[in-house]
Amino acid sequence: MQLLDGKKTSEEIQLEIAAEVQKRKSAGLKIPHLAAVLVGNDGASQTYVGSKVRTCEKLGLKSSLFEYPAEITESELLSVIKKLNEDIEIDGYIVQLPLPKHINEEKIITAINPLKDVDGFHPENVGKMCIGLPSFLPATPFGIMKLLEKYKIETDGKHCVILGRSNIVGTPMSVLLSRKSYPGNCTVTMAHSRTKNIPELCKTADIIIAALGIPGFVKADMIKKGAVVIDVGITRVEDSTKKNGYRIEGDVDFHSVASLCSYITPVPGGVGPMTICGLLLNTLKAAENK
Ligand code: GUN
Numbered sequence: 068m069q070l071l072d073g074k075k076t077s078e079e080i081q082l083e084i085a086a087e088v089q090k091r092k093s094a095g096l097k098i099p100h101l102a103a104v105l106v107g108n109d110g111a112s113q114t115y116v117g118s119k120v121r122t123c124e125k126l127g128l129k130s131s132l133f134e135y136p137a138e139i140t141e142s143e144l145l146s147v148i149k150k151l152n153e154d155i156e157i158d159g160y161i162v163q164l165p166l167p168k169h170i171n172e173e174k175i176i177t178a179i180n181p182l183k184d185v186d187g188f189h190p191e192n193v194g195k196m197c198i199g200l201p202s203f204l205p206a207t208p209f210g211i212m213k214l215l216e217k218y219k220i221e222t223d224g225k226h227c228v229i230l231g232r233s234n235i236v237g238t239p240m241s242v243l244l245s246r247k248s249y250p251g252n253c254t255v256t257m258a259h260s261r262t263k264n265i266p267e268l269c270k271t272a273d274i275i276i277a278a279l280g281i282p283g284f285v286k287a288d289m290i291k292k293g294a295v296v297i298d299v300g301i302t303r304v305e306d307s308t309k310k311n312g313y314r315i316e317g318d319v320d321f322h323s324v325a326s327l328c329s330y331i332t333p334v335p336g337g338v339g340p341m342t343i344c345g346l347l348l349n350t351l352k353a354a355e356n357k
Contacts (some may be wrong), residue, residue, distance in 0.1 A: 068325050068326055068327075068328050068329065068330070068331060069218075069329065069330050070212055070331065070332070070333055071084050071211065071212055071218055071295075071297070071330050071331065071332045071333075071337060072200070072333075072336065073332060073336055073337040073338055073339065074120075074336040074340045074342045075211075076213070076214055076217045076218075076323045076341065076344075077340035077344050078339055078340075079217075080213065080241065080276060080344045080348070081122070081125075081126055083125040084126050084128075084347050084348065084351060085125075085127055087129055087351055088126060088127040088307070089127060089233035089349070091354070092127070093251070096171065096354075096355060097158075098127065098129050098355070099122075099128045099129070099157060099158050099159075099350050099351050099353070100128065100129035100130070100156055100157050100158050100159075100350075100354070101119070101123050101128060101129070101130050101131075101157075101158070101159055101160065101185065101346070101347070101350045102130070102131040102132070102133060102151060102154075102157045102159075102160035102161075102164065103116045103119055103120060103131070103132050103133070103160065103161050103162075103163060103238070104133045104135070104144075104147060104148075104151070104160065104161070104162040104349070105132065105134045105135070105136060105163050105171070106134075106135045106136075106139055106144065106162075106167060106249055107135075107136070107137035107166075107167055107260070108137065108227045109165075110303075111301075111303060112163045112165075112277065114165075115163065115241070116132065116163050118343065119161075119343055119346060120132050120173075120248045122223075122343050122347065123347065123350075124242070124266065126347065128252070128347065128350060128351075130318070131157065131352070133147065134152075134352070137167045138177065138191065139168075140166075140168075140169075141169065141170045141171060141174065141175075144162075144166075144170060144175060144305075145174070145175070145178055147164070147301075148178045148179060149182070150171050150177060151179075151215040152178075152183065153302060153353045154181040154278050157183065158185075158350060158353040158354040158357065159183045159184070159185030159203075159350045159353035160179070160183055160185065161185060161186045161203070161346070161347060162175055162176070162179070162186075164190065164235070164264065165349075168267075176188045176189055176190075177189065177190060179302075179338065180219070182185070182353065182356065183353060184203055184351050185203055185206075185346060185349035185353055186203070186206060186346070187202060187203035187204050187205040187206070187209070187239070187326070187349065188203060188205065188234065188235075188347075190197070190252055191345070192204065193234075193239070193300065194321075195275070196239060197242055199246060199247075200277070201307070203349045203352070203353070204239065204243070204345065204349070205234075205235060205236070205345070206342045206343070206346040207235060207236050207278075207299060207341075207342045207345065207346065208243055208289070208345075208346035209339060209344075209345030209349070210234060210338060210340075210342045210343075210344050210345040211276070211297055211299075211338060211343025212243055212250055212299075213242065213285065213341060213344060213348075214332070214337075214338070214341050215250040215343070216250055216328060220274075220276065220330060221294055222244065222250040222252060222253050223251075223252040223253075224252060224253075224254070225253050225254070225273035225274055226253070226254050226256065226258075226270035226271060226272050226274070227244050227253040227255050227272060227273065227274040227275075227276065228255075228256045228258055228268055228271075228274070229241050229244075229255060229256070229257045229258065229275075229276045229278065229283070229319065230258050230259075230265070230275065230276065230277045230278060230279050230284070231258075231276075231277070231278035231279045231280070231299075232257055232259045236276075236278040236299050237257060237259070237276075237278050238257075240276050240278070241255045241257045244274075244276075246292070247307060252290065253274065256268060265289070266286075266288060267328050269285065269289035270288075270289055270290070270291055271291065272294055273291070273292065273293075273294060273295065274295045274296075275289075275290070275294060275295070275296045275297065276297045276299065277297065277298050277300060277317070277318035277319050278299035278300070278318065279300065280300055280302055281300070281302075281317050281318055282300060282302045282304055282316035282318065283298075283316065283317075283320040284315070284318045285298075285318055285319040285324060286323060286324065287323035287324050287327060290324055290327045290328065291327075292325075292327055293329045294327070294328055294329065295328065295329055295330045295331070295338070296319055296324060296328050296330070296331040296336060297331075297332050297333050298317035298318055298319040298321070298331070298333075298334050298337055299309045299317075299318065299338050300316065300317040300318030300319070300334060300339075301315055301317065301335070301339060302315070302316050302317075302318075303315060306318070315335050316334065317332075317333075317334030317337075319331070319335065321334065327355075336353060344346075
């Protein structure tokens with residue numbers, strides 16, 4: 068079994084991003100600028116956005132954080148989006164999800180200028196991704212593709228079972244892995260809450276992408292020997308022995324599963340750090356596209 072080390076791979080890609088930013092600076096070009104919109108005070112969202120902003124600063128990109136209380140109205144948030152679309156200083160931005168229940172996420176995402184949509188969530192970017200046109204790829208699937216590429220994981224003709232059908236991970240992952248290019252050419256099965264016989268299905272998989280948000284869902288008896296297992300889960304589980312009161316758990320029961328795999332991502336240190344790379348690669352591209 069070999070670990071797919073997202074932390075190390077992410078650091079390698081971050082060096083490349085920093086070099087690219089430096090090259091732009093030396094050439095007198097604009098420094099890429101990422102903005103993030105954070106609504107409410109969800110602890111996990113604050114952590115993710117904070118980490119995105121800090122990584123920008125570390126790599127020499129500019130970043131701005133716009134924070135609003137959970138009570139912001141939909142029309143006020145739409146005005147924020149309009150301002151960000153018009154701000155020529157900002158190359159790309161994200162609106163951290165989930166948003167409070169009274170705000171229609173679809174309406175907000177659709178209002179983002181597709182050219183600044185570095186999350187790749189706008190219908191125009193999703194559509195382009197589906198038919199293989201250049202677009203911003205959603206950060207987590209983009210990061211997973213980079214990880215598969217870096218470790219030269221064979222994907223051609225492999226059976227890939229994707230657990231979860233979210234717009235952020237499961238659905239785009241199914242599109243990308245069935246594309247006619249590397250990493251891709253997989254036969255993809257997407258499984259979800261209504262799928263029958265998930266354990267038997269997983270047992271036939273050469274590659275499993277677990278993105279359900281259910282800690283420890285994937286167990287040893289669901290794994291074919293030699294499978295590649297990618298764990299996207301990052302659920303906070305209460306733990307009084309930890310200083311912050313919680314620990315992070317993936318969707319895979321790592322301890323029972325790892326020895327059966329050819330490759331597996333750890334949690335933390337697997338997919339998480341690769342997501343930031345995906346986002347920053349998109350931001351660089353947004354600046355270059357200008
Ligand atoms: N919430 C969970 N993952 C993501 C992501 O990749 N982007 C945004 N904007 N929100 C998220």
